[in-house]
Amino acid sequence: MNRKIYSYLLAGLLSGVTFSTLGQNLDSVKRKRPNIVFIFSDDHAYQAISAYGSTLAQTPNIDRIAKEGVILKNQLVTNSICGPSRATLLTGKYSHKNGFKTNENPNFDLNQTIFTRELQKAGYNTAWVGKWHLGTLPTEALNYFNILPGQGHYYNPDFIHNNGDTVRHEGYVTDIITSFAKDFIEQQDADKPFFLVVGHKATHREWMPDIQDLGAFDNIDFPIPATFYDDYEDREAAKDQDMTIDKTMVLRQDLKVEQVFNPNKEQAQELKQQLIEKWFGGKELTASQSKALEAHVKGRYTPEQEKALSDYYGKISKEFAEKKLDGKELVEWKYQRYLKDYLSTAKSLDRNIGELLDYLDESGLAENTVVIYASDQGFYLGEHGWFDKRFIYEESLKTPFVLRYPGVVKPGSDLQDLILNIDWAPTVLDLAGATIPRDIQGNSFLPLLVNNQDSVQWRDAGYYHYYEFPQPHHVHPHFGIRTDRYKLVRFYGELNTWELFDLQKDPNELSNVIDHPDYRAVLESLRDRLQELIQTYEDKEAERVLRAASEI
Template sequence: MSKRRPNVVMILTDDHASHAIGAYGSVVNSTPRIDEIARRGVLFRNCFVTNSLCSPSRASILTGTYSHVNGVTTLETPIDASQPTFVSQLKTAGYRTAIVGKWHLGHGPGHDPEGFDYWDVLVGSEGQGEYWDPLFLSAAGERTVEGYATDIITDLALSWLDSLPGDDPWCVLIYHKAPHRPWEPREGSRPRTEAVPLPATFDDDYATRSTSARRAAMRIAEHLALEDLKATPPDGLSYEDAAVWKYQRFMEDYLDCVQAVDENVGRVIDWLDERGSFDDTLLMYASDQGFFLGDHGWFDKRLMYEESLRMPLVLSLPSRVEGGAVHDGIVTNVDWAQTILDAAGVEPVERMQGRSFWGDLVASPSSPPAPGMYYRYWEHDDSSHRAPAHYGYRTRTHKLIYFYNDGLGLPGTGPFTYPPEWELYDLERDPEELHNVYWEPEYAEVRAELTTAMLREQARVGDLPHPSQSAG
């Protein structure tokens, strides 16, 4: 086993669903270079996000804390960048540190990246950045860089690595905008000669779901804007045919953006291989959350259903971890900070709330496996997608969701607009989550067990149950 402290590369994308990755069995595209990390390392089958939005997820990844602790509960709540992160801990331990690409945690004093020797992040488009000729902000100020963002971000990251003197270990976060909306492929994408298969749940009628879920404005048929697709459907299409046309158009551009990401992942792998650094580098590829790719007729994320909740995560460190492995245990984005620090031999910060799964990978678990995971989506009835506020608890076999619905914690929100509602899914019998069984008598015991487990986990992480829960 290598005694060298590992370098760290985290490649993070935005809205890249695991079912659009070859290693996860995708039927819509191939991702050979991302799959290579899984082949040379570990694929995580049950990695979940604790708040399925870009900014909150990124804050949890950095700080190893839940949204209510790090303060980034919504897209509108910037981070206090002075709080400790796994990056600041690595820097204190002698690592050279950098972040390039999407930050999306606020800008200005107190919100720009801290704990990095070098930072160069996208600004513009409300923090999302642009695909073409993007505007970057660094300690030196703003500048426009000509080209395609996915390529540029990799260029800048590798250039920083090439500039490093000496043998000190380093950590670089390569954070892509892609494949976030608006989906803008670069020139030279592979031509698609066949239609993308429709998801089995594309025509979901939400028959047993709560009104909270049904009112979400995420249906491709009604809510995916033509301006995002940059095309107009042929005249005379029926409602059903127009929905399929929009899906195909959306997926074509989305998958082309993923192709550029995959190629740039390959560039990073090749850079490490050429310098003999691959074996001693903890290389991670992930997305900040999942994404609905026409599943249940939806696009976007936010809701606690599998396609949104599930994060892709593959990692490699051949000097320590055998390749071709699969991790089936439940992990979350809150766990990553402590896991990275554990791999680097650096002590975590006491406030970090996750469980290091590093011991699982080296056959020396430091704690029992997680029995389940806690989720909370804080935004309520947002102007773009009308997604309801909710929280819930997922085990390997079941999922409990509580839509409390009043936007607690959001400035300017009023009293209850909709009543609280519950959903429960049997993931073994119903992996596509089509049948809400919360009120079915045969699930009374499961319902009680999950409610107790969720309350216990809320107490552990310090997040209070909503006042309406005791009355529901």
């Protein structure tokens, strides 16, 4: 029988499933096990979401999830980079425990606790469509997948199906992923719950908008962030990075100035060499990196797509050439073009989220489906003069997270507690009434959503550890903690420095007060707490760093 008919017949029926880890409030709610849809974007900054107070763009469909559920205001990641964040989602563990510390890691170890397997044991049908970005195909960890190879492409992308086929699909990647998600849901049996990750490529570099969104923000002159011309005083790692809009952002590849959308062989080779220099510091690539880069620069547009893109960016290129910009005018022009393309790409993302929400409504599934929207980490939209992520600073440490669960999570809720992305897996398992394995390092925050928050004991600090160095972007490895007011950071390797920030007095993290006498007691307390968390999470590398410097 059609799933839609089943859904209407079963709507409102109770199943007797209880949620063992929760208090009386939810324990008394016995309901059919919910379906769970986890929409997971890439590099989508909370500063670009109107539910988080952004004035840059409106995101009505992400906002809708927040209004009908809960918005997390202090959702932190444990390693601000794409692949490792996905590994943390799947394992509920820190990078040093799940083995996926950097994007350079070619393969993710699936022979460890993966929370989707626990969902399968609990009777869930599990699936992932879209961006996966973990190398190893998730053959045994999911019942179904249809995923992008590597980073994938915005236009006419290839997808790897769980039957082993790799197929190119014509169209725009965000639309295609949404279509795959709806197809999967439509094929499910009504008497078996499902868990689905909708992994979007947007808003990853190079920010290629859908044709219908080209120029959507061209009439807007975005305000320059207050920290755009940061001089990085007293912050050596920030001074030494390579992720500025000024020097790192590529006019041709990132901003499409004089971009050729279907290059010939010579043009493609020239572009590849430029990107090897810019993205990999001129070092020799591995075979897989070289193959991926060749596929990246190769033309793949239909004649209609090529014409639309060439017409739009050709006009931009002509105007840019006529301006003959340099210095401050050039970097601010690059910033404006960056935001226009980034937000235009995000426009399609939000539109497709709305399409999926409408589909759940129309199919009768919305009332018993948990919908989550999150990004893999935060992102810089010109703050400190940057794009990209990686640092423990607020813009990349914090990521958006909104959740809707009709009848259980109060609409319009606002959660201020420090939530980490190691908490996502156990929370989903808790939602499903499944067993949470002992080796998962996170905690379910479902009790915070359904009980009086003051009655739930929760963490006082979040721990963070970033590894990938020197390329790309030359961000030095570091670890640290963030409390409700303070942030303590230890950079190591080529740099051996400490940073301390008072987020209440210095929310933009411009003043490193590590040597300020007024903060000596705070510093000692934070160092002690940092060491406790390093031991709690069994981070041996961080422990060695501190011991080698006689800081333990």
